Amino acid sequence: MKIKSLIAVLAILFSVNLFAVPADKKPITIKQPNGKTLTFILQGDERINWATTLDEYSLLTNKNGNWVYAVLDKNGDMIPSDVLACNKEERSKDELLFLENVKPNLFFSKKQIDIRLNREKQEFDNQAKKAIQPEKDKKKKCCSWFRKKSKEVDSK
Structure with missing residues (x-):
């Protein structure tokens, strides 16, 4: 499931960046x-x-x-x-x-174009990483909430 989600997110991000809108x-x-x-x-x-x-x-x-x-x-x-x-x-x-x-x-110059395109590629890569990687804080909160609820159930 994670792989399919990853592929879908990457496909969407890549297709959006594929087509530059002319002035x-x-x-x-x-x-x-x-x-x-x-x-x-x-x-x-x-x-x-x-x-x-x-x-x-x-x-x-x-x-x-x-x-x-x-x-x-x-x-x-x-x-x-x-x-x-x-x-x-x-x-x-x-x-x-x-x-x-x-x-x-x-x-x-070619150098200026390369810099701009590399900057855009870096931004794309950062967006893809954010879309793929779950936030660690959310994961910790979820796990700590689950442990807390489990303890409450066990103590009853």
């Missing part, structure tokens, strides 16, 4: 904190995700949750810049100068 490709328009407008398209799925401007610059969110242009660091990893993204027609000279050194369609 909706409808353009989204927002107002950035600097008052400029940004229209972008979400990319990826719930595992690996980013966005692109209509002219295909990659975007990430910064620590404040604002959309900024993505850049590559010295290791080739895609990271958020400090420059708030906006639509092409609203870009200042400084923003245009900044973008001269940024390639469109940047993507995460």
